[in-house]
Amino acid sequence: MGVSHASTMHNPAKLFLSLRALGAPAVVVSLAIQGIFxxxxxxxxxLLYSGLGNISAVALLPFFVYSLNLGLNGAALATIASQYLGMFLLLWSLSKRAVLLPPRIEELDFVGYIKSGGMLLGRTLSVLITMTLATAMAARQGTVAMAAHQICLQVWLAVSLLSDALAVSAQALIASSFAKLDYEKVKEVTYYVLKTGVFVGAVLALLLFASFSRLAELFSKDPAVLQIVGSGVLFVSASQPINALAFIFDGLHFGVSDFSYSASSMITVGAISSLFLLYAPKVFGLAGVWAGLAxxxxxxxxxxxxxxxxxxxPWWFLHQKEPTYKLHSSTC
Structure with missing residues (x-):
C-alpha cells in the first residue's frame, strides 16, 4: 500500500486489515443473497436486513471503540459483528422462500455460473486494484493527506451509491422485460432511468457542494485535515452525475446479461486509470489521486x-426505427 514500516499508520493499519478480513465471508454471502432478492x-x-446490520454497526462502533477502549481494533470488530448479523438475517429470510441446499450435493450445478462468474470476478478485481492503488498513492502523501483522502473517499462513495439504487431497479425491470422479448419496455425503462440518473446526480452534486465543508467536520476537527478536504470539494461533488450514470450503465449491462462487455470494458478502464494513478500523484499530489478516480x-x-x-x-433494438421486433400475444 506504500506505507513504510516506520510510519505511524503501518502497524494499526496492518492489524485493522487483518481483523477486517475475517468479515469477508459474510460480505460475499450477503452480496450473493442480495443478488438473489x-x-x-x-x-x-x-434493504431491511442490510439496514439492520448497518444500524447495529452504528450502535456497536462507539461501544467497542470508546466503552471497551479498543480503539481502531474495536472499530474493526464492531464492523465484523454487524456484517455477520446482516448475513444471518438475510440467510434466515431467504430460507423461508427457497431451499438453500438441494437434497443431494451432486445436484448443485455450478457450470452455468462459471463463465459469467469468472468474467465478473475479473471485473471486480479490476475495480479493487484501481481503488487499492488510489489508496496506496494517497498514503504516500502523508498522514494528514491520507486522513483527508479517506474523508473525501467515504463521502464520495456513500453518496455515489445512492444512485446505485436506480441501477438495481433498472437491472431487475430490464432483465424481466428482456427475457420476454419486450424490447419496447426495455427501451422505455432505459431512457427513463438514464434521465433520472442525470437529475439525481446533479441534485447530489449541488447538495454536496453546498454542505461538504460542514459535513467534513463530522469526521475531523483537525484544521490541517479540513483544509485539504476543502480542496477536494470539486472532486466529491462535480463527479456525482458521472458516478450516477456509471452505476446505471452497469445495471443496464447486467439487465441484458451483457457480462462479457461489462467485464472486458471494466478491465480496460481499470488498466488505463491505474496507469494514470501510478504517475499523476507524483506530480500533482493528492489532486492526482482524485483526478485518477474521476x-x-x-x-x-x-x-x-x-x-x-x-x-x-445486445442494445441493437434501440436503433430500430420500427418496433417490429416485439412479440405480441396475437401472433404467438
Missing part, C-alpha cells in the same frame, strides 16, 4: 454510453 424483484428485504468513473460512463450507442451489441 434482486432477481426476485424484491429490494425491500435486502477518470476511472468517467471512463466507465463513457464505456457504457458507447455500448448503448452500438447497434452490434
Amino acid at each position: 434482486r432477481g426476485l424483484k424484491d429490494t425491500k428485504t435486502p 477518470l476511472f468513473m468517467g471512463l466507465r460512463m463513457t464505456a457504457g454510453f458507447w455500448r448503448l450507442s452500438s447497434s452490434a451489441g
Whole structure:
C-alpha cells in the first residue's frame, strides 16, 4: 500500500486489515443473497436486513471503540459483528422462500455460473486494484493527506451509491422485460432511468457542494485535515452525475446479461486509470489521486454510453426505427 514500516499508520493499519478480513465471508454471502432478492424483484428485504446490520454497526462502533477502549481494533470488530448479523438475517429470510441446499450435493450445478462468474470476478478485481492503488498513492502523501483522502473517499462513495439504487431497479425491470422479448419496455425503462440518473446526480452534486465543508467536520476537527478536504470539494461533488450514470450503465449491462462487455470494458478502464494513478500523484499530489478516480468513473460512463450507442451489441433494438421486433400475444 506504500506505507513504510516506520510510519505511524503501518502497524494499526496492518492489524485493522487483518481483523477486517475475517468479515469477508459474510460480505460475499450477503452480496450473493442480495443478488438473489434482486432477481426476485424484491429490494425491500435486502434493504431491511442490510439496514439492520448497518444500524447495529452504528450502535456497536462507539461501544467497542470508546466503552471497551479498543480503539481502531474495536472499530474493526464492531464492523465484523454487524456484517455477520446482516448475513444471518438475510440467510434466515431467504430460507423461508427457497431451499438453500438441494437434497443431494451432486445436484448443485455450478457450470452455468462459471463463465459469467469468472468474467465478473475479473471485473471486480479490476475495480479493487484501481481503488487499492488510489489508496496506496494517497498514503504516500502523508498522514494528514491520507486522513483527508479517506474523508473525501467515504463521502464520495456513500453518496455515489445512492444512485446505485436506480441501477438495481433498472437491472431487475430490464432483465424481466428482456427475457420476454419486450424490447419496447426495455427501451422505455432505459431512457427513463438514464434521465433520472442525470437529475439525481446533479441534485447530489449541488447538495454536496453546498454542505461538504460542514459535513467534513463530522469526521475531523483537525484544521490541517479540513483544509485539504476543502480542496477536494470539486472532486466529491462535480463527479456525482458521472458516478450516477456509471452505476446505471452497469445495471443496464447486467439487465441484458451483457457480462462479457461489462467485464472486458471494466478491465480496460481499470488498466488505463491505474496507469494514470501510478504517475499523476507524483506530480500533482493528492489532486492526482482524485483526478485518477474521476477518470476511472468517467471512463466507465463513457464505456457504457458507447455500448448503448452500438447497434452490434445486445442494445441493437434501440436503433430500430420500427418496433417490429416485439412479440405480441396475437401472433404467438
